[in-house]
Amino acid sequence: MAIQPDQLDRSGLELAAMLKHLRKQAGLSGVRLAARCNMSQSKISRIEGNRVRPSLVDVEQILKGLGASSVTAAEVMALARITQTEWQDRRALHRKGLDKKQLELAGIEASTVDFRYFLLSMATGLLAIPEYIKESIADTPPAQQAKAISLKLERQAVLLDRSKSFTFILTEQAVRYPLVSPDAMAMQIDRLASLSRQVNIRMGVLPIGVKFSSTPLSTFTVYDDRLATIETDLGAAVFRDPKDVHSLLGRFGSYEAYAIFGDDARELLSQWAWKFRR
Structure with a gap:
């Protein structure tokens, strides 16, 4: 739990950008990803825009919907854990x-x-x-x-x-x-x-x-x-x-x-x- 304050400022932006990048890389629209994750498209948009802090469950659902590899999922979840710290x-x-x-x-x-x-x-x-x-x-x-x-x-x-x-x-x-x-x-x-x-x-x-x-x-x-x-x-x-x-x-x-x-x-x-x- 040795997390520096400046890490916390960056982590939310990094997570949002990473999830957006993975969605585009998978060739999915926000609407299609939302349907796969049983979320609203507006929530996906807010998460990718760093306007809302996703829970760890939210991130897990998105990664599952994206079909992310285990290596990518582990990297994203590590970042998501940091964003849970304020x-x-x-x-x-x-x-x-x-x-x-x-x-x-x-x-x-x-x-x-x-x-x-x-x-x-x-x-x-x-x-x-x-x-x-x-x-x-x-x-x-x-x-x-x-x-x-x-x-x-x-x-x-x-x-x-x-x-x-x-x-x-x-x-x-x-x-x-x-x-x-x-x-x-x-x-x-x-x-x-x-x-x-x-x-x-x-x-x-x-x-x-x-x-x-x-x-x-x-x-x-x-x-x-x-x-x-x-x-x-x-x-x-x-x-x-x-x-x-x-x-x-x-x-x-x-x-x-x-x-x-x-x-x-x-x-x-x-x-x-x-x-x-x-």
């Missing part, structure tokens, strides 16, 4: 408006039942107190901040929906990173401990002394088994390809095996909060 540049998100991002996340959360969060360096907004949220978006244009904070706090209501389950795994660094004042940090950690008592929330921590991975780490979230995001300081990559999503689910499961949950986790959280209070 890069969200942090600067572009700021220009678009952080409030729109919060509404987008709320929509994803509304349709998700099982949430898994691996938090490497900071707590996520669903777990954060207002002071923590405010500081976490300090680089956002001031005009956007108040609305963004309000929307982030509103999104926390999803945690109260008992039909949904949440598993959060935080490294010790994520819990203890001093983003706000010591008193506020103690309150932030207290919130984690309090939330861990909800029946639909599992709160796990990974102390610094625990070696749980030998590969580079990133913050990531998996929504059911259909969507995943990986976050960096430059932006976020969104993965829809089932292979990528299942890869992150496997990674999450391996981290989960080393994490501390329940009373033991709350004891650690209490110790860390007390150090801030001191």
